[in-house]
Amino acid sequence: MKIHGILHRLFKYDHVCILNEEISYPELTKSIVHNQYMLNKHSRPESLIVDINLGWRFIPILVAAILSKITVVPVDIKGNRKTSTIFNDFPEVNVIDGKGVDRLGRIITDRFVSNFDEELDDVAFLLHTSGSTGSPKAVMLTFENISTNLEDILAYSDLGTNDRVCVTRPLSNVSAITGEILPALFSGSQIYVKSPIESPLTLPKIIDKYSTPIVFTTPTLATILATLKNNKWVSPLKRLVLSGECLKQGQLEKILQTFPHCEVWNAYGLTEASPRISVLKESPVQKGIHCVGKPLPHVDVKIVNEKGKSVKEGDKGQLLVKGANIMKGYYRSHRLTSLKKSKDDWLNTGDIASYSNGYLYVYGRSDWMIIRGGENINPMEIEQILSSIPEVQEAMVFAADEDRGTKIHAWVTSRNEIQDYGIFKTLRDQNIPSKLWPDKISIVDSLPKSSNGKLLRPRGGA
Numbered sequence: 001m002k003i004h005g006i007l008h009r010l011f012k013y014d015h016v017c018i019l020n021e022e023i024s025y026p027e028l029t030k031s032i033v034h035n036q037y038m039l040n041k042h043s044r045p046e047s048l049i050v051d052i053n054l055g056w057r058f059i060p061i062l063v064a065a066i067l068s069k070i071t072v073v074p075v076d077i078k079g080n081r082k083t084s085t086i087f088n089d090f091p092e093v094n095v096i097d098g099k100g101v102d103r104l105g106r107i108i109t110d111r112f113v114s115n116f117d118e119e120l121d122d123v124a125f126l127l128h129t130s131g132s133t134g135s136p137k138a139v140m141l142t143f144e145n146i147s148t149n150l151e152d153i154l155a156y157s158d159l160g161t162n163d164r165v166c167v168t169r170p171l172s173n174v175s176a177i178t179g180e181i182l183p184a185l186f187s188g189s190q191i192y193v194k195s196p197i198e199s200p201l202t203l204p205k206i207i208d209k210y211s212t213p214i215v216f217t218t219p220t221l222a223t224i225l226a227t228l229k230n231n232k233w234v235s236p237l238k239r240l241v242l243s244g245e246c247l248k249q250g251q252l253e254k255i256l257q258t259f260p261h262c263e264v265w266n267a268y269g270l271t272e273a274s275p276r277i278s279v280l281k282e283s284p285v286q287k288g289i290h291c292v293g294k295p296l297p298h299v300d301v302k303i304v305n306e307k308g309k310s311v312k313e314g315d316k317g318q319l320l321v322k323g324a325n326i327m328k329g330y331y332r333s334h335r336l337t338s339l340k341k342s343k344d345d346w347l348n349t350g351d352i353a354s355y356s357n358g359y360l361y362v363y364g365r366s367d368w369m370i371i372r373g374g375e376n377i378n379p380m381e382i383e384q385i386l387s388s389i390p391e392v393q394e395a396m397v398f399a400a401d402e403d404r405g406t407k408i409h410a411w412v413t414s415r416n417e418i419q420d421y422g423i424f425k426t427l428r429d430q431n432i433p434s435k436l437w438p439d440k441i442s443i444v445d446s447l448p449k450s451s452n453g454k455l456l457r458p459r460g461g462a
Contacts, residue, residue, distance in 0.1 A: 035064030045112035051097035057105035138331035149274035152296035159187035166212035213238035221453035226258035243267035250387025268292035319353035391418035410438035
């Protein structure tokens, strides 16, 4: 399947496509064709910076750029602190924001700079991300990368013309594009795109008003929704597709308690993989919270030890992935690319994983491991324990370098004003091994999160 065939698919549908403004598929298609004409009328741009604050109007520009084989650089121009750095990457810049688009998502200018860049010749998306490690980089995803991953996602997505989906992630996130919007368009589904300025807490009203039974989000945001006091809006929910971070036991329990009749899918991927690597459509209760399903058909996986040798089936190690969905590389950084991607195209995910009976299990980032007193400790294991305490809503654990050595700190949010000594008492009463006790627990109002709802773990200190 080639992504450039998307327009032919869209012509098949005549019902509502965009729920935000009740834009039909024919109306959307007209905007796409118009945009394609405007982009190719005079000097065809090779790349476009597109402001994600356009909301749903981003979509007809995105599709027109794909059809014209133009590289799209999605950016939150208002809220991204790295915007100046991104603009510096493109001295001959073409920007499409609210001033250059009408209310139907149609481009109103036809004057673009022809800004050819050989490195971007076959690149569909250039995505600026700090990932989980905090080091900024720009991921180049080719048209083949996107087409391959989209084919696999469509095969498992079970989307149809009667489905309504809610996209909660920023449109600068590849999961929102390849994992959610493009599959929905190919399937003729109806889409609600949450604006970047809308609070995550508005989701219950959105789900209730637009009857969107399928929601793509992170485990953290799903847990927040599950703990809201007024849950009268939950009845439309049919499926929660979770990704972006590892699912925790406490989160799963709270989600299932609030949404008992809702399917919970546990998906895994990363920007460099376009993004999807695997998905678990079975209940995480049966397979366990670490199980992220079977690798997609076009993805190969390998688990290796510190020396790069494959481990025995079921043993933990570094997860490497390979396939036509794996990025071309990091823009203008051969050094970073060579550190992440081997000469034979194996991508080091940086995650600890195991592989057994065809299923992939992911345990967290290898670079999050804490060494305290000579012992390796996975902070997510402690977070699992803390999150299972009824009074604890969320937990985040990290290392803090102090004069006496590395200490483990935990930040937790609580619904019932539990104190730190109450949590320590629970750990003692449950006979939790001392190696899994934090040295310090702080009760906080909220945990730091990215715009995707992903927890931002401090490094090296509080």
